[in-house]
Amino acid sequence: MSLEAEFKTVAEDVKKVKTRPSNEEMLTLYGLYKQALVGDVNIDRPGGLDATGKAKWDAWESRKGVSKDDAMSTYITHAKEIMSKSGM
Template identity: 40%
Template sequence: MSDLDEQFEQAQADVKTLSSKPSNDDLLTLYALFKQGTAGEASGAKKPGRFDLVGRAKYDAWTKVAGTSKDDAKARYVAEVDRLLGR
C-alpha cells in the first residue's frame, strides 16, 4: 500500500471526527473526490433520474472532477479533509 493510499484511508477515518457537519458543497466535494479516487470516471455510472435530487447532485459533482486521476483525486480528498479539520 502506498503512502497516498494510507493518507487517503486515514482521511476517511478523520472526516468522521469532525465536530460539525460540513456544508452541502463541502460534502459534495468530498463525495466526488472519494468516488473519483476509488471508482474512477462517472461515465460508467447510471445517471440518476430528475426526481432523485440528492443522487443527481452527487452525480453532477462527480462528473465535475472528470479527467482527474485516481491519485490526484485521493490527494485532493486528503487536502480537503485537512482543510475541514483546520490543519
C-alpha cells in the same frame, strides 16, 4: 505514509468532525472520493425527483479525467481543511 494509506486514514477521520460540513463541502469530498476509488463516473445520472442523487452524480462527474492519485491528494487537502475548520 503512502498516499493511499493517508487517504484511507483521512477519509475515516473526516467523518468525526464536530460540525457537519456544508453541502458543497460534502459534495466536493464525495466527488473526489468516488474518483479516487472508482475512476470516471460509470453509472447513469439519476433522474426524476432524486435531487441528492443528481447532486452526488454531478459532483463525481465534475472530476472526470482526474487521476486516482490527484483525486486522493485533493481529497486529503480538502478533508484536512474541513477538519481544521470544523474541529475534531
